[in-house]
């Protein structure tokens with residue numbers, strides 16, 4: 020069984036991003052800039068945003084974090100997003116999720132200019148993905164595809180993929196990306212009947228349900244590739260995935276750990292999207 024190490028893979032990809040950013044700067048150009056908007060003081064979100072700041076630093080990109088009080092209004096938040104849209108130095112804009120309860124998330128995300136939407140969550144980018152056209156891809160699904168590629172799974176012809184979870188952030192876009200690579204995709208979710216039986220037919224099983232250790236060995240076909248997108252904080256403070264790693268690891272041919280699996284790839288793909296947005300803005304390389 021192979022453990023797909025997201026820390027190692029993301030470090031490798033970051034190195035190529037760092038080299039590109041260095042070349043950009045050596046040619047006298049400005050650096051790519053990621054602007055992150057954080058509303059409120061959710062400790063997990065604060066920690067993820069710090070991770071994004073450090074990631075930008077590590078590849079030589081500029082970073083701007085806009086920290087806003089949880090009590091600001093939806094209209095005020097939208098105003099901040101629009102300011103970032105209009106700032107020519109900003110290449111990528113990300114609103115850290117979840118927003119505090121009194122916000123409606125979609126109308127806020129809709130305000131991000133699609134060419135700066137490095138989270139790939141704007142309806143324009145979601146539509147481009149649906150149509151199989153080039154746009155900015157959501158980071159976690161894109162990171163999962165990179166992980167599959169790293170173990171030689173690029174053309175998925177003839178393979179059954181089951182995605183458990185149907186969120187806009189992961190399940191829906193990931194199902195489309197897998198299908199683009201010719202997998203036969205089943206989208207399952209909490210209301211799916213005979214879930215274990217359906218999962219046990221998967222050559223590639225993706226768990227993105229947000230239920231700690233839900234996927235046990237009875238859900239897994241012998242030799243399957245198991246990708247765990249879940250990041251759940253246990254009462255003892257430790258993190259665990261949606262997959263019961265100890266129970267599944269000897270049945271799978273390859274598996275991602277939590278922590279150190281898909282999480283680091285998410286941040287890496289964010290850097291990649293910011294670089295891509297930058298190149299579009301500056302017509303760099305054309």
Ligand SMILES: Nc1nc2c(c(=O)[nH]1)N[C@@H](CN(C=O)c1ccc(C(=O)N[C@@H](CCC(=O)O)C(=O)O)cc1)CN2
Nearest residue numbers: 067113114115116117138158278279280282283285286
């Ligand atoms: N606007 C967005 N909000 C959120 C996203 C997102 O992609 N866009 N995803 C998650 C949070 N997230 C990034 O924002 C994120 C979560 C986890 C990790 C990560 O590397 N986790 C580590 C463990 C870190 C720890 O110890 O706590 C791991 O899995 O190894 C990175 C990014 C929700 N919000």
